[in-house]
Amino acid sequence: MNAEVRISNGAGQIGRDDRKTAEFITSKLKPFKVTRIARDFAFAREILRTVGINQGRPGVAAPNVDNPDHESFFFLDGERHRKRRASVAAYFTPKAVVTRYRPLMDRTMDELIADLQAKGSRVLDEMSLQLASNVAMEIVGLTNSDNRKLTQVIRDLMNSNFFLRMPPFARLLLKPLLMRLYEKRRAKLTMDLYYNHIVPAAEARRKEPKDDVMSHMVKENYSMKAMIIECQTYAGAGVSTTREFIVLAAWQLFDHPDLMKRFLEGDEADQFAILEEILRLDPVANFVYRQSTIDLPSSVSGTPVTEGEVFAINLREVNTDPSVVGECPYQLDPDRPKRMKAAGSWMSFGDGPHRCPGSQVALHESRVFLDRLMRVPGIRMVRKPDMVLSVQTQGYELRGAIVACDKV
Secondary structure (H helix, E strand, O other), X not given: OOEEXXXXXXXXXXXXXXXXXXXXXXXXXXXXXXXXXXXXXXXXXXXXXXXXXXXXXXXXXXXXXXXXXXXXXXXXXXXXXXXXXXXXXXXXOHHHHHHHHHHHHHHHHHHHHHHHXXXXXXXXXXXXXXXXXXXXXXXXXXXXXXXXHHHHHHHHHHOOOHHHHOOHHHHHHHHHHHHHHHHHHHXXXXXXXXXXXXXXXXXXXXXXXXXXXXXXXXXXXXXXXXXXXXXXXXXXXXXHHHHHHHHHHHHHHHHOHHHHHHHHHOOHHHHHHHHHHHHHHOOOEOEXXXXXXXXXXXXXXXXXXXXXXXXXXXXXXXXOOHHHHXXXXXXXXXXXXXXXXXXXXXXXXXXXXXXXXXXHHHHHHHHHHHHHHOOOOOOEEEEOOEEEEEOOOOEEEEEOOEEEOOOX
């Protein structure tokens, strides 16, 4: 947007509005039916951290698997969630990023940059998808099949928004037919994922276990259904959001040459600060949901929380709460966290026991991708992305941005 706006924070400060997706999301995306929407930082943090206020919303149950012990930890709460999350924590440590995923990131970027320079231009979200998919599938252990075909399957499985691009009347008229076609296509893709990618990986892990999710599933005799759900869950959590954020961050850097210069000249810590500030303004997921199983008579909101209440946390508004982020909350300012003595991630990755476990992996992927891309001779964005609503992630998708460079 990059317009001058007056920020209503009690002091009348004026600053730029550097948000890219705010107007689109505000006009297009409404939360599911809830009791209350948390819009300020303190109340959102209370909701996300309080034991007994659980993940999700009514009517959205965890996928049913034959063995409760095989449920994905993403869908659990309480002690079961804590134990299951602890069992996979090693996949997301700084050591794992450096020793396991960084070499893969570098190899993938070598291929992507070489292809970009040979062709002279590429669709940016296709490049970011390949990196995000390669890293996520390394974590899962889907490494015994064609990774490009696997990326295509993951992309198509996540594409749940095709009919949102149609005019509303046509969408309403054709919805039953479109949904049948979508379900048929999704079933075909799911079988492709299982037989052509999960099965080869599982067979390889039976012979030679590794330190990955697939080896754990094989050891615990996960069913076909449980394996599919776990792989799709990691794909949704680890691929789609990183894919979008890389495009968003590139867009901001191209539009702010001073910020790009600082990014390229800065050390790793400064690059992370820039990326987290970009994400603060345009979090990929706009709403996360919680439902209370307890009464909380004394709440920072000033209104008691009661059992059965359902909350939507508006991460976009929480991340721009002037009482926490300070003056000019819509303006890019990588030095903001130091000035406010706060963590630079704010609420972009959630908070509490369900805070995104892969946040460090995602930030490292984004940093490596953008650092390599922005150093390519002649690099420029020749087409900005189209914004597409994502009901699945409760946020945005960015499609069709094209970057060009000097051909080699």
